[in-house]
Amino acid sequence: MPANVARQLNPVRWLGGPMLLCALATLVLTAPIRVGGLQLPEPVFALVPAFAWAMIRPSILPPFALLLLGLYMDVLWGGPTGLWPACLLAAYAPVLLLRNILAGQSFIIMWVWYAAACALAFGFGAYLLVLDSGAMPSLVAVGWQFLVTAALYPLAHTLIERYEDADVRFR
Amino acid sequence: MSLRDGPFGTVKVPLTWTAAVALIVAVVAALAFLLGDRRETLRASAYDQVRRAADTVTKPVGEGLSAPVRWVGGIGDYIGSYIDAAGENRRLRIQVAQDNQWRDEALRLREENARYRALMGVKTDPPIPMVFARTLTDARGPFSNTRLADAGSDKGVIEGNPVLAEHGLVGRVTGVAPGVSRIMLLTDTESRTPVMVARTNARAILTGDGGPTPKLAYLRSHDPLVEGDRVTTSGDGGVYPRGLPVGVVVKDLDGGWRVALDSDASPIDFVQILLFHDFSQLISKAQLEPKTLPTAMTEEPTTAMPVPPPVKPPPSSAAATAAPKTTGTGPASQPSAKTPAKPASKPGELRPAAAKPGAAKPAAAKPEAAARADRARQGTSLKPVADAARKPVAEGAHKPTPKPAVPAHKPAPRPPKPAPDQEAAPF
Numbered sequence: 001m002p003a004n005v006a007r008q009l010n011p012v013r014w015l016g017g018p019m020l021l022c023a024l025a026t027l028v029l030t031a032p033i034r035v036g037g038l039q040l041p042e043p044v045f046a047l048v049p050a051f052a053w054a055m056i057r058p059s060i061l062p063p064f065a066l067l068l069l070g071l072y073m074d075v076l077w078g079g080p081t082g083l084w085p086a087c088l089l090a091a092y093a094p095v096l097l098l099r100n101i102l103a104g105q106s107f108i109i110m111w112v113w114y115a116a117a118c119a120l121a122f123g124f125g126a127y128l129l130v131l132d133s134g135a136m137p138s139l140v141a142v143g144w145q146f147l148v149t150a151a152l153y154p155l156a157h158t159l160i161e162r163y164e165d166a167d168v169r170f171r
Numbered sequence: 172m173s174l175r176d177g178p179f180g181t182v183k184v185p186l187t188w189t190a191a192v193a194l195i196v197a198v199v200a201a202l203a204f205l206l207g208d209r210r211e212t213l214r215a216s217a218y219d220q221v222r223r224a225a226d227t228v229t230k231p232v233g234e235g236l237s238a239p240v241r242w243v244g245g246i247g248d249y250i251g252s253y254i255d256a257a258g259e260n261r262r263l264r265i266q267v268a269q270d271n272q273w274r275d276e277a278l279r280l281r282e283e284n285a286r287y288r289a290l291m292g293v294k295t296d297p298p299i300p301m302v303f304a305r306t307l308t309d310a311r312g313p314f315s316n317t318r319l320a321d322a323g324s325d326k327g328v329i330e331g332n333p334v335l336a337e338h339g340l341v342g343r344v345t346g347v348a349p350g351v352s353r354i355m356l357l358t359d360t361e362s363r364t365p366v367m368v369a370r371t372n373a374r375a376i377l378t379g380d381g382g383p384t385p386k387l388a389y390l391r392s393h394d395p396l397v398e399g400d401r402v403t404t405s406g407d408g409g410v411y412p413r414g415l416p417v418g419v420v421v422k423d424l425d426g427g428w429r430v431a432l433d434s435d436a437s438p439i440d441f442v443q444i445l446l447f448h449d450f451s452q453l454i455s456k457a458q459l460e461p462k463t464l465p466t467a468m469t470e471e472p473t474t475a476m477p478v479p480p481p482v483k484p485p486p487s488s489a490a491a492t493a494a495p496k497t498t499g500t501g502p503a504s505q506p507s508a509k510t511p512a513k514p515a516s517k518p519g520e521l522r523p524a525a526a527k528p529g530a531a532k533p534a535a536a537k538p539e540a541a542a543r544a545d546r547a548r549q550g551t552s553l554k555p556v557a558d559a560a561r562k563p564v565a566e567g568a569h570k571p572t573p574k575p576a577v578p579a580h581k582p583a584p585r586p587p588k589p590a591p592d593q594e595a596a597p598f
Contacts, residue, residue: 027229030308031236032318034244034438042312058190063197070201075225076308078345078353079315080361082204089198096190125314132205133361138382141313 014056014163015065018049023072030076041148046073047121048152050088051114052159054095055102066092080132083125091121103164107157115150122146223348226319230351233307233319241440299412300446301335302326304352306439313381316356318342320442323350327446331410335443339416339433340364340404344444354442357385357417357432366417366430367405368396374405377417377430384421384429396420402430409449 022045033040046069053062070085077084095102095117102113122145126137252259304322322328324347332344334354342362346353355362362379366387373392379385390396400420406413418430 027232028236030310031233031240032306032309032438032440033240039309039311042310044312058187060189060193063190063194067197067200071204074204074315075222076229077310077312077315078222078317078319078355079310079312080205081208081222082201082206083208083314085201086198086205089194089201093194093198096194122313128205129314129360132208135360135378135380137313137360138380141381145312 009057009163011059011061014159015049015053015061018052018159019065019069022046022049022069026073026076042145043148043152044073044084044087044118044121044145045152046070046084046088047091047118047149048156049159050092050121051095051117051153052156052163054092055099055160056163058096058099062092063089080129083128083132086128087121087125090124091117094120110157110160111150111153114153114156118146118150122149222346222353226346226351226353227348229319230307230321234321237305237307300327302328302444302446304442304444306354306442307351309439314360316359316362316379316381317345318354318356318439318442320352320354320444321350322444323347323352325349328352328444329446329448331448333404333411333415333445333447335415335445336434336437336439337441338436339418340411341434341439341442343410352444357434358383364411364417365405365407366402367413368392368420369401369403370394370397371400374407375428377402383435384423384431386423387420387428387430390428396428398422412445412447 025045029040029042046066049062049069050066053059053065066088067085070083070088071081073079073084074081095113102110105113122142126142130136302322304320306318306320308319310317318341320334328344328347330344330347332352334341334343340357342354342356342359344352345355356379357364357377358379358381360379360381362377362385364377364385365374366377367374371392371394373390373394373396375387375390375392377385378388387396387402398419398421402417402420404411404413404415404417416433418432418434421429421431423429
């Protein structure tokens with residue numbers, strides 16, 4: 001196989017593009033929008049690339065990209081600095097370890113694995129928050145944000161389908 | 172020479188391992204950020220330059236994003252008001268009729284309140300200056316509940332300033348930058364607010380957990396809470412002034428108590444930031460100034476104090492039994508050195524009232540049983556009366572003495588022995 005095929009995975013495309021879209025989507029949803037008197041949900045868009053990047057291929061760059069995305073979310077949302085980077089990496093690490101097992105499974109099963117990664121991220125975030133501030137976050141609020149984030153798996157599936165076969169070394 | 176041409180050109184590092192190392196480095200960096208974060212403190216340094224710069228950049232973006240939301244909301248309200256005009260008119264008529272009753276009641280209470288204030292000498296708190304602001308962004312996740320407002324340090328906002336919405340307390344300022352400030356809501360997981368229950372004065376700490384109704388923790392009260400109890404800020408700790416409306420008590424599913432926030436009654440679009448620093452704002456500065464005391468006089472007591480004219484003692488031998496004046500308020504055992512002692516020419520002046528024959532005579536005419544019944548009806552007894560009779564003598568002394576005070580160096584004149592039927596008479 002020619003070497004240029006293996007190098008078609010441009011980091012700007014598979015890392016920069018999703019990162020920028022996540023940042024924009026997160027920013028848009030911080031607007032105080034109310035529909036019918038109710039606030040809109042606030043999903044964690046960054047968990048989509050955190051799952052997809054680990055599935056596409058192992059690389060040095062995604063952990064640092066997630067670190068930047070998490071810091072951006074902390075600054076934008078006014079949360080404790082470092083909380084969301086830790087949560088995103090907590091979802092990324094096990095998927096990277098299990099990618100050989102997860103690869104090739106059906107859409108539904110992958111959705112379940114994505115939901116499990118999201119649950120791990122939120123659980124780790126709640127645990128860190130308990131350690132940091134001594135307060136247990138509301139399980140209802142955590143569950144609500146988990147549900148709306150887990151509903152974003154089709155976006156992650158699109159990202160995986162687009163770049164999974166780009167680097168044949170990691171098929 | 173490029174790296175590929177060197178001795179390490181043929182070395183192939185496993186990509187999985189390098190990715191793992193990068194992951195560990197990133198995790199360590201994230202945890203270091205988390206450990207270094209001091210968002211919950213009120214120190215200005217905790218809100219570092221990066222956050223200030225980010226908030227400043229986010230402000231115009233948030234304004235741009237929230238403007239269409241307001242426009243769309245305004246258009247919707249405009250159309251909806253036309254559609255629902257008739258129904259709204261009926262509702263408003265009913266509401267006006269109800270509000271008139273409340274207006275009369277409010278006028279009555281205001282007048283009554285003014286009278287009570289005048290009676291008690293209560294001074295109302297001076298108004299606290301405030302800044303109006305519009306919220307631009309809204310973080311509503313379980314781990315952080317904050318908002319960005321378009322008023323910052325250029326308007327005098329500092330960290331810790333309380334923030335009110337239309338109906339009640341929203342939170343406090345945790346970070347300021349020029350033109351923008353970050354508000355930590357009461358529902359944030361790191362929010363701790365000292366509150367009190369208005370009905371029982373019970374104190375508690377309102378603890379946010381990311382949900383819409385924060386918990387009442389460390390509740391101290393003998394009286395049980397009732398659903399619907401009003402909760403206000405207690406002022407403990409000095410971060411919030413006392414009495415800001417917070418919400419009403421509701422019961423949690425697990426039996427605990429939570430607070431349904433007043434500020435949730437309407438969208439938190441516009442807020443008031445109270446420029447409250449500490450409680451010294453609530454006190455008149457003039458009252459805190461040291462008052463000018465009159466110049467202290469250090470003259471001789473003999474010239475500073477008025478001295479009554481000396482009384483010439485009678486030439487009789489009663490001068491030897493002179494006693495101090497017993498009607499004064501000074502200690503009986505401290506006769507004035509300059510003032511000549513008034514001779515006790517009449518021993519009756521030194522006697523207790525009970526021992527005065529003339530005064531005791533009417534009561535003594537009553538039988539003992541009738542006198543006791545009178546005392547029981549009046550709730551009095553002999554002892555207080557006797558004490559009252561001794562009071563001018565014993566007042567100012569360290570220990571009350573049961574006998575009429577007389578100068579220690581002079582023997583007291585022996586009072587005449589009362590008749591047996593006069594000893595127990597109270598008067």
